[in-house]
Amino acid sequence: MNGTAPAVFPGAVEICGVGACRGGWLAVHALPGRTLPTARVFPRFGFLLDAIGEDAQIVVGMPIGLPERIEGPGRAAEKAVRPLLGMRQSSVFSMPARRAVVAAAPPYASELARREAHQRCCAVARQTSHPPRGVSIQGFSMFARILELDAILRARPALLARVVEGHPEVAFMALNGGTAMATPKRVRNVVDAAGIEERRALLLRHAIPRDFLHAPPPPGAALVDSVDGAALLLVAARRAVGTARPYPDPPAQDAHGLPIAIWA
Structure with missing residues (x-):
């Protein structure tokens, strides 16, 4: 075309x-x-x-x-x-492991809660990666959408x-x-x-x-x-x-x- x-x-x-x-x-x-x-x-x-x-x-x-x-x-x-x-x-x-994404645990009641969730996510990401790697703020901002999509596909596997x-x-x-x-x-x-x-x-x-x-x-x-x-x-x-x-x-x-x- x-x-x-x-x-x-x-x-x-x-x-x-x-x-x-x-x-x-x-x-x-x-x-x-x-x-x-x-x-x-x-x-x-x-x-x-x-x-x-x-x-x-x-x-x-x-x-x-x-x-x-x-x-x-x-x-x-x-x-x-x-x-x-x-x-x-x-x-x-670079996506982190599942446990790191789940550790993000949105939604957040405040900006402080969001920062704490990012720190928590980075800590888990380093524990579950080799070499140890944290999570960028930009990547972290995607996690709520990722978990939403993940939950639907796990509940409805025919969609795959x-x-x-x-x-x-x-x-x-x-x-x-x-x-x-x-x-x-x-x-x-x-x-x-x-x-x-x-x-x-x-x-x-x-x-x-x-x-x-x-x-x-x-x-x-x-x-x-x-x-x-x-x-x-x-x-x-x-x-x-x-x-x-x-x-x-x-x-x-x-x-x-x-x-x-x-x-x-």
């Missing part, structure tokens, strides 16, 4: 790219036979599941599968994709056939013929216009319509969330037609049977 005209999404099922956002979860969703995806924010992942078809393929930009112990720089999934990303590999956080982990920068790399993006999306936590435009241009080449790419994000989400969600939507489209692959292949697995792999 090398033009700018939108194409019909392939496959015979609904597809959905999902990422965490300020308002909860941003879902970029497309129906088979349609050309324009939609973006909507859901406060809970369960609400998102209730709103889309029971057969929808969902790629979520959030870690799935938490090992009991971490050897080296993260899970098998993180170690598999980092070498593919070049200058963008810092976008892949159609809800898989993705990562926006790995998705962009795959869509770009195996070459990572040349520019970052953020510089010092500020959105980088050149990075957004590079990704928009790539998404446009892969049939994401211009109207969607330049529409304001829904309340509770940011522009970066919409761009990332569109990339994950295209991974869901690749899964729908059997061209996506997991990293590592075959996926690893945690003690609860959850797969550990990033799809692209």
Whole structure:
């Protein structure tokens, strides 16, 4: 697909790219036979599941599968994709072991409680990793969403056939013929216009319509969330037609049977 005209999404099922956002979860969703995806924010992942078809393929930009112990720089999934990303590999956080994520124990009654939870999480992370490694504040901020998703998948294991982990920068790399993006999306936590435009241009080449790419994000989400969600939507489209692959292949697995792999 090398033009700018939108194409019909392939496959015979609904597809959905999902990422965490300020308002909860941003879902970029497309129906088979349609050309324009939609973006909507859901406060809970369960609400998102209730709103889309029971057969929808969902790629979520959030870690799935938490090992009991971490050897080296993260899970098998993180170690598999980092070498593919070049200058963008810092976008892949090293996840700690399950006990460290659980030790975060959100919500927090105060800023002091949040800091104490981060310290508690770091202490457990160092005990359950080799070499000992703490947890960044940025990674720690993801843990409430990770635990929400983890609880749903453990309670409803049938979802694992159609809800898989993705990562926006790995998705962009795959869509770009195996070459990572040349520019970052953020510089010092500020959105980088050149990075957004590079990704928009790539998404446009892969049939994401211009109207969607330049529409304001829904309340509770940011522009970066919409761009990332569109990339994950295209991974869901690749899964729908059997061209996506997991990293590592075959996926690893945690003690609860959850797969550990990033799809692209």
